[in-house]
Amino acid sequence: MKLSKRNVIVGQSGGPTAAINSSLAGVYRTAKDRGYNKVYGMLHGIQGLLEEKYIDLSDHITTELDAELLKRTPAAYLGSCRYKLPEICDNMPLYDKIFDILERLEIDVFIYIGGNDSMDTIKKLSDYAIVKGHKCRFVGCPKTIDNDLALTDHTPGYGSAAKYIGTSVKEIIRDGFCLEYPKGLVTIVEIMGRNAGWLTGASALAKSEDCMGPDLIYLPELVFDPEKFLEKVKKCLEEKPSVVVAVSEGIKTKDGKYVCELGITADYVDAFGHKQLTGTASYLAGYVAGQLGCKTRAIELSTLQRSASHCASRVDILEAYQVGGAAVKAADEGDSGKMVVLVRLSDDPYQCGTEVKDVHKIANDEKLVPREWVNKEGTYVTDQFVSYVRPLIQGDVSPVMVDGIPRHLYKPGYHH
Amino acid sequence: MKLSKRNVIVGQSGGPTAAINSSLAGVYRTAKDRGYNKVYGMLHGIQGLLEEKYIDLSDHITTELDAELLKRTPAAYLGSCRYKLPEICDNMPLYDKIFDILERLEIDVFIYIGGNDSMDTIKKLSDYAIVKGHKCRFVGCPKTIDNDLALTDHTPGYGSAAKYIGTSVKEIIRDGFCLEYPKGLVTIVEIMGRNAGWLTGASALAKSEDCMGPDLIYLPELVFDPEKFLEKVKKCLEEKPSVVVAVSEGIKTKDGKYVCELGITADYVDAFGHKQLTGTASYLAGYVAGQLGCKTRAIELSTLQRSASHCASRVDILEAYQVGGAAVKAADEGDSGKMVVLVRLSDDPYQCGTEVKDVHKIANDEKLVPREWVNKEGTYVTDQFVSYVRPLIQGDVSPVMVDGIPRHLYKPGYHH
Numbered sequence: 001m002k003l004s005k006r007n008v009i010v011g012q013s014g015g016p017t018a019a020i021n022s023s024l025a026g027v028y029r030t031a032k033d034r035g036y037n038k039v040y041g042m043l044h045g046i047q048g049l050l051e052e053k054y055i056d057l058s059d060h061i062t063t064e065l066d067a068e069l070l071k072r073t074p075a076a077y078l079g080s081c082r083y084k085l086p087e088i089c090d091n092m093p094l095y096d097k098i099f100d101i102l103e104r105l106e107i108d109v110f111i112y113i114g115g116n117d118s119m120d121t122i123k124k125l126s127d128y129a130i131v132k133g134h135k136c137r138f139v140g141c142p143k144t145i146d147n148d149l150a151l152t153d154h155t156p157g158y159g160s161a162a163k164y165i166g167t168s169v170k171e172i173i174r175d176g177f178c179l180e181y182p183k184g185l186v187t188i189v190e191i192m193g194r195n196a197g198w199l200t201g202a203s204a205l206a207k208s209e210d211c212m213g214p215d216l217i218y219l220p221e222l223v224f225d226p227e228k229f230l231e232k233v234k235k236c237l238e239e240k241p242s243v244v245v246a247v248s249e250g251i252k253t254k255d256g257k258y259v260c261e262l263g264i265t266a267d268y269v270d271a272f273g274h275k276q277l278t279g280t281a282s283y284l285a286g287y288v289a290g291q292l293g294c295k296t297r298a299i300e301l302s303t304l305q306r307s308a309s310h311c312a313s314r315v316d317i318l319e320a321y322q323v324g325g326a327a328v329k330a331a332d333e334g335d336s337g338k339m340v341v342l343v344r345l346s347d348d349p350y351q352c353g354t355e356v357k358d359v360h361k362i363a364n365d366e367k368l369v370p371r372e373w374v375n376k377e378g379t380y381v382t383d384q385f386v387s388y389v390r391p392l393i394q395g396d397v398s399p400v401m402v403d404g405i406p407r408h409l410y411k412p413g414y415h416h
Numbered sequence: 417m418k419l420s421k422r423n424v425i426v427g428q429s430g431g432p433t434a435a436i437n438s439s440l441a442g443v444y445r446t447a448k449d450r451g452y453n454k455v456y457g458m459l460h461g462i463q464g465l466l467e468e469k470y471i472d473l474s475d476h477i478t479t480e481l482d483a484e485l486l487k488r489t490p491a492a493y494l495g496s497c498r499y500k501l502p503e504i505c506d507n508m509p510l511y512d513k514i515f516d517i518l519e520r521l522e523i524d525v526f527i528y529i530g531g532n533d534s535m536d537t538i539k540k541l542s543d544y545a546i547v548k549g550h551k552c553r554f555v556g557c558p559k560t561i562d563n564d565l566a567l568t569d570h571t572p573g574y575g576s577a578a579k580y581i582g583t584s585v586k587e588i589i590r591d592g593f594c595l596e597y598p599k600g601l602v603t604i605v606e607i608m609g610r611n612a613g614w615l616t617g618a619s620a621l622a623k624s625e626d627c628m629g630p631d632l633i634y635l636p637e638l639v640f641d642p643e644k645f646l647e648k649v650k651k652c653l654e655e656k657p658s659v660v661v662a663v664s665e666g667i668k669t670k671d672g673k674y675v676c677e678l679g680i681t682a683d684y685v686d687a688f689g690h691k692q693l694t695g696t697a698s699y700l701a702g703y704v705a706g707q708l709g710c711k712t713r714a715i716e717l718s719t720l721q722r723s724a725s726h727c728a729s730r731v732d733i734l735e736a737y738q739v740g741g742a743a744v745k746a747a748d749e750g751d752s753g754k755m756v757v758l759v760r761l762s763d764d765p766y767q768c769g770t771e772v773k774d775v776h777k778i779a780n781d782e783k784l785v786p787r788e789w790v791n792k793e794g795t796y797v798t799d800q801f802v803s804y805v806r807p808l809i810q811g812d813v814s815p816v817m818v819d820g821i822p823r824h825l826y827k828p829g830y831h832h
Contacts, residue, residue, distance in 0.1 A: 016591055044596050209826060403806065404582070407624075
């Protein structure tokens with residue numbers, strides 16, 4: 001017996017990406033196409049829902065242009081949160097409260113766009129629904145620039161971040177080679193990804209006929225040896241006047257200490273008693289300058305890695321949209337406690353489809369770069385790595401330019 | 417009597433920009449169109465010329481596509497330098513050496529693309545040519561992201577940097593608003609421009625119907641008062657959950673100390689005896705966090721401000737090309753000791769032409785943001801400022817994408 005269709009609610013959680021709103025657009029469009037009545041958006045995820053903060057997305061996406069703008073709008077349109085639900089047995093009343101709100105809003109389908117923590121939320125809510133006999137279905141939609149979710153070939157958001165990193169590192173390499181310093185120039189580029197090196201490895205995308213690419217790449221999966229690093233840099237400097245090194249923010253020495261912590265002497269606080277933290281790149285730039293006497297620069301790609309929608313990958317934005325749609329489709333067809341995954345059929349020509357997987361197999365598991373995708377010395381990614389990421393950065397999504405600056409979707413009544 | 421046309425030589429100097437190679441393309445094309453024989457490029461400016469390092473540009477720009485790629489290639493294609501010629505009276509043999517090389521290469525026209533120091537080079541060489549009766553003509557082509565050159569309405573390179581800053585700050589603002597922190601979030605964005613606030617002011621371009629823009633903007637032209645700044649930030653935080661402040665790297669307190677120097681305690685060195693420098697944004701983020709207890713982020717837009725040709729302004733790239741052409745034209749028609757300037761005829765519709773001005777009036781003079789283009793409190797630029805910069809960021813130059821990454825012009829045999 002076919003159920004009568006009531007409403008859908010969708011939330012966004014965790015660190016934003018350039019593609020997360022494209023998934024939101026995909027959820028909205030597919031829910032409408034499949035005959036759902038209302039599509040609500042939780043403001044700031046499950047945390048906002050608990051405070052009954054939500055919007056009716058139809059008030060915001062009123063035209064096809066709005067949907068196109070939403071696909072091009074960086075950061076979580078609905079607002080994000082970093083709220084982890086307690087274990088069910090530890091706080092049943094909280095779960096009852098959530099289900100009361102869902103029932104009041106007549107929700108049949110609950111979609112959560114996010115990373116590991118968000119899939120944990122899907123898992124707990126779907127488990128609780130089974131126990132209590134609630135008919136609402138819960139499906140997760142993967143999203144993270146870090147690309148560290150298990151079971152899916154890659155995550156929406158990663159491709160755009162990788163494209164931004166490849167593009168920016170290539171521009172930085174060009175910049176470095178036009179400068180002249182007597183003892184050479186070493187540029188350290190710090191890239192996001194505390195435990196997984198997917199983003200840092202993407203700096204290899206800069207390598208092409210017209211660019212030698214970064215000289216060294218250090219992922220957080222492998223132990224970082226400052227002395228070996230220094231030797232490598234020295235050797236590069238003997239061969240060329242400008243050396244560019246890509247490092248993950250999360251590289252650690254063999255005793256498990258983050259490189260960014262090495263620069264901190266215990267008693268150092270600034271004039272206001274605030275402990276001054278140095279970044280990984282900044283620390284290494286100081287180290288190289290001190291040891292080799294050359295000019296150094298530290299560049300953190302920082303927040304722009306996840307928010308630079310002006311440089312988004314078309315493949316990524318389209319896949320994010322598709323994954324949002326697939327999540328609604330799965331829930332509509334009866335799935336719950338599942339996450340949509342991307343399944344790659346081939347690299348060249350690139351072909352990729354969606355499936356759904358049991359969220360219990362995904363939540364809280366971290367996918368790292370395989371050891372064999374890094375060279376023996378641990379100083380560069382292999383061609384296999386590049387073949388993996390290259391298809392994900394293909395194509396562009398022209399920003400809608402208004403008065404010289406990309407336009408985003410406006411959310412009336414909210415701060416932007 | 418018309419002179420027979422021999423050769424042209426062109427060099428690039430100072431900090432690179434996203435548009436400096438478009439000027440180079442303009443020089444090359446116009447020199448060829450006006451019947452010059454060869455167009456040489458000095459490698460690393462006048463410094464390279466002194467070592468007789470140069471290339472024949474015809475070997476590098478062989479097709480129209482090459483010229484289009486050159487326009488889209490960031491950083492100085494020929495390599496840059498920071499070499500200031502000595503006073504003529506202090507080293508006549510050096511000048512004789514330069515003119516010997518120029519004579520050997522049969523140079524009639526010498527074009528130098530750069531900022532203040534480069535115009536100083538043009539001034540000295542043209543003065544020397546007059547004294548010695550050399551017929552070679554010397555014309556400067558303005559270039560700097562800092563926009564601090566006198567007499568010209570603006571400088572090529574500034575528009576693209578301004579567009580990148582406006583776009584990136586807008587994306588950062590979006591990113592900030594989707595996050596939730598109990599005591600709010602303050603993001604400090606550090607922007608280039610040690611003495612002139614043209615780039616920092618361009619962060620106001622983020623403001624539009626869909627974005628409130630940065631909350632506070634601090635230019636280096638005005639004294640920075642950390643306490644007043646803190647009060648302002650506190651007030652903003654009471655009104656909204658995410659505050660974004662744009663600061664120039666060069667802001668100073670009333671005793672003339674750079675803010676980035678405030679974080680350094682005299683005895684602080686890292687484990688390798690290297691003095692650790694903190695950036696302006698990083699220092700202020702620590703200060704705000706310490707005083708207000710909120711979450712803070714420091715973001716340096718860094719090198720990408722001048723190298724992000726993937727986000728270049730069409731107006732800027734075309735004007736840079738035009739200015740390169742105008743420099744050759746001026747020299748071809750007999751001018752020497754001149755710099756091409758941009759003359760704005762109107763803001764809306766934007767109309768801008770070129771003229772040539774005596775380089776003696778330009779060299780070593782720094783154009784700052786007028787006081788009346790900053791609000792009374794010194795915390796934001798005025799609408800006049802925005803009206804000035806807005807036309808300069810219009811339009812895009814689609815990068816030539818190859819395999820997902822922008823393509824640049826390859827220089828055979830050189831490092832990239």
